[in-house]
Amino acid sequence: MHGPLQRFNKGGQRRAELDVQDNLTVRDLLVSLGMDMDEPWNAGLDGTLASPSDKLSDGSFLMVFPPIEGG
Amino acid sequence: MVQGLANKILRVDLSNNRVWTEEQDEFFYRRYLGGAGFVSYYLLKELKPRIDPHSPDNMLIFANGPVTGMAIPGASRLCVGAKSPLSGGIAKCESGGAFGYELKRAGFDALLVQGKAAHPVYLWINNGEVQIKDASKLWGQNVLETQDAIEAELGEKRVRTATIGAAGENLAAISAIMTDVRNAAGRGGLGAVMGSKNLKCVAVKGKTMPQAADPEKLKEMARWMNTHYMGLSNAGSLHEFGTGAGMVSGNAIGNLPVRNWSDGHFDDAAMIQADTLKSTYSVGMEACPACQIRCKKVVELENESYKVDRRNGGPEYETLAAFGSFMGCNDLAAICRANELAGLHSFDTISLGGTIAFAMECFEKGILTLKDTGGIDLRFGNAAAMLEVIELMAHRKGIGDILADGSRKAAQRIGRGAEEFAMQVKGVEFGMHEPRLKQGLGLIYSVAATGADHMTGAHDTSYTQEGRGMDGVRSLGSIEPMPATDLSAAKVARAKNLHLSRNFTDSMVTCLFSPWTLRQQVELIRALTGWDYTDFEAMRQGERVANLARVFNLREGLTAADDQLPKRFFSPTPRGALKNTAIDAETMKRAIRSYYVLMGWDPVTGVPTQEKLEDLGIGWAAASTDPAAKAVGTAEAVPA
Secondary structure: OOHHHHHHOHHHOOOOOOOOOOOOEHHHHHHHOOOOOOOOOEEEEOOEEOOOOOEOOOOOOEEEEOOOOOO | OOOOOOOOEEEEEOOOOEEEEEOOOHHHHHHHOOOHHHHHHHHHHHOOOOOOOOOOOOOEEEEOOOOOOOOOOOOOOEEEEEEOOOOOOEEEEEEOOOHHHHHHHOOOOEEEEEOOOOOOEEEEEEOOEEEEEEOOOOOOOOHHHHHHHHHHHHOOOOOEEEEOOHHHHOOOOOEOEEEOOOEEEOOOOHHHHHHHOOEEEEEEEOOOOOOOOOHHHHHHHHHHHHHHHHHHOOHHHHHHHOOOOOHHHHHHHOOOOEOOOOEOOOOOHHHHOHHHHHOOOEEEEEOOOOOOOOOEEEEOEEOOOOEEOHHHOOOOHHHHHHHOHHHOOOOHHHHHHHHHHHHHHOEOHHHHHHHHHHHHHHHHOOOOOHHHHOOOOOOOOOHHHHHHHHHHHHOOOOHHHHHOOOHHHHHHHHOOOHHHHOOEEOOEEOOOOOOOOOHHHHHHHHHOOOOOOOOOOOOHHHHOOOOHHHHHHHOOOOOOOOOOOOOOHHHHHHHHHHHHHHHHHHHHOOOOOOOOOHHHHHHHHHHHHOOOOOHHHHHHHHHHHHHHHHHHHHHOOOOHHHOOOOHHHHOOOOOOOOOOOOOOHHHHHHHHHHHHHHHOEOOOOOOEOHHHHHHOOOHHHHHHOOHHHHOOOOOOOOOO
16 A cells, blocks of 8 residues: 555555455455545556455455546 | 735836836736636737747746735746747646745736847846846856856845746757746746747746735635645645655556557556655655645755756656656666756656657667667667757757657658657647546547646546545536546546636646645635635636637647547557557547537537637637638648
8 A cells, every 4th residue: 555545554564465355345445454435545456447346356466545646 | 906916917028128017907807817817818819820939929928826925835836828839829837836926926917028039138027126137148058057147146045037948048849947946837848938039037036925805814724724735635645755656556557658658567667656766866855835745856866877966856756757667767866867957958857758758669660760869779768868868959969959849840850650659639748647547638638728738637547436536526516436447428527627627726826736625716716805706707717718728729720630649549558457448539539529519619620609708708719710720620730
């Protein structure tokens, strides 16, 4: 988890390996981590932009970060 | 007289050595507001049609917003505009730093420069007094040298400046104007307009803050923002890293542009990320006046190849991407040095990176050879070549002369099929955000008057799920999240409304990183001026700017045929998150047509109707909608 969202990850770390039940959605995982779901976020799941309802499976790689705009 | 404003517009005619002030009535200020409103008004109203952008008849406009100069977070930016040498249409962009802040405090809502000086000059605006001073000894100096020389000559410290370097002096169509040395009014070639006037620098000092109608309300709002900003936006990341903390994440979802948009994944994204910069060459962060976010990187380095002076700033996201993944370059030190060179020579880093990457692709495909490049191995990833070519472009030497005017003109000169690889809209290279992912932004890239300008459209990935991210669109009538790659009629409507709200923000000249809502910006105007300004008026202002700019472009010869993306975006990337995702050409055509209809323009030609212009109180602009422009064709923009 990147930027200010990192604080919601396990141990506040950038990267963490998590044991989760099968077919858990991206949204459910983030809620279980205690993330404030009101905070702006995007996620990449296994190499593409994820939607909150996308399901995780064994070995899934999820990246969560603030949306990127100008700069 | 309008409370809170300077109520004076400074005008300079360099051909006749004349300086005067213009006073506009309250109707003018309420109708055109400031910033982008002033730029689009004056260009359409006063420029003769179809002039050469380098001619003395072009007008260079430095425009403040209504709250510029107040101690308000995000209110110190500057808007600059002119007829663009790059597109032949309108150039309008914004820069940070303190120039705008100081110009307002010197007593002026805007500075309009016309004519051409007989020899190099600079303007010295000192608390309302204006002098045209000789700049013969400054011509040829880089931006930092010029800053130091002017402060020494004037015996003043902390003079705020808008300056050009070699790229502007040599009329490079992708040159910028640098404010306070390290902030760029980048897009559209405004540095070349300044250079064409023999104007090296505008130096300003001011100390008088205009008196607002309700100063206590403004202070209350400033205090509120300073207390709450961290929780409202990406401020935390900006504060720590500046922009560019999202290279790896952007790469993961396909937003990071790679090798002239030809690829979809950059293996070395982590090497050019802002947090990598923080742990290596960063020596701190700095801020624009009254802003607590402090997003501006300061870098310093010295290695066996080169050194970077902290006074020249550090690379932001656009620059990290443009000189990094976009050129296949993973050398962060070289990127910092390229950023420094771009600033010293006054280049727009986006168009500079876009043009060199174009040349790199041409070289790899054999369209450009070692003979063309003067022996430079101009392959993707060659950082040394990148640095060498930047110098050649600044001084128009060798291949640099061909590339100095951007990828479209370079492709026209090179021929041999190079045009396929010039990635631009209306001659303007793309901001570093992938339209195949952010398809609403792709629509705005197509139709915006300033070309492929990523700051005129909001970014689709910010509005894909519920939460505070949707705050920016709900009040504009778009209440449900939509996928980033959606290009339905509803997405077109959202993209259009966000574009108009951006035009309003650009009339306010407030910083997009300072998370003022539309409603709050309206409250700022009300507290400043005492007007009963409304959200409705604010969106109308955005619409007015879009229509004035559109009419200007049509008058100058741009047509609906210029509202199109390069073919490359209608195919997926070969690798990465978008390997199965492209823009559908027919869907984009329908989206553009829908956009025209929603704007009240002719659905085929995109010409604003008389009724629409009258509706916006700018019926006078209808005289400029050239009947010839109603025919859709393959008209090219008027070349410089």
